[in-house]
Amino acid sequence: MASKSNSTFSVLGSDLSITGDIKASADLHIDGSVEGDIACSSVVQGETSIVKGAIKAETARLAGTVDGSITARELVILKSAKIMGDVFYDALTIEQGAQVEGRFAHRDTKAKTPDTAHAQAKPELAVAG
Incomplete structure (x- = not known):
């Protein structure tokens, strides 16, 4: 059965310009321009692509311009x-030559639990670094 969500992908061609948020269950390949937030499982951005908005994905491979925050489990920023x-x-993987103006922060998946404030007070966790 071909019901796997990974088996399909959508392509936004270089001649395409979208204004609005994009939510996709499929993998997304963007060569055009997007003005809005993008949420999908996997995104590949071409060199000529421009995204003005936030990107949230499990995996992201970025080669174009992004003006907005990026949240990804596995992120590759090309040169x-x-x-x-x-x-x-x-x-995170960054090729030499990539330009980034912003802050990098490692996502702490445990930070979302309510007991984290108490757990961080323990000395054994404070030592780890």
């Missing part, structure tokens, strides 16, 4: 990329 915004990641 042709120009990022203007904060970057939140679990795993």
Whole structure:
């Protein structure tokens, strides 16, 4: 059965310009311009692509321009990329030559639990770094 969400992908061609948020269950390949937030499982951005908005994805491979925050579990920023915004990641790869203006922050998946404030007060966690 071909019901896997990974088996399909959508392509936004270089001649396409979208204004508005994009939510996709499929993988997304963007060569055009998007003015709005993007939420999908996986995104690949071409060198000529421009995104003005936040990107949230499990995996992201960025080669174009992004003006907005990026949140991804696995993030690859290629040398042709120009990022203007904060970057939140679990795993990060940046090619030499990439331009990023913003802050990098490793996502702490445990920070979402209510007991984290008490757990961080323990000395054994404060030592780890």
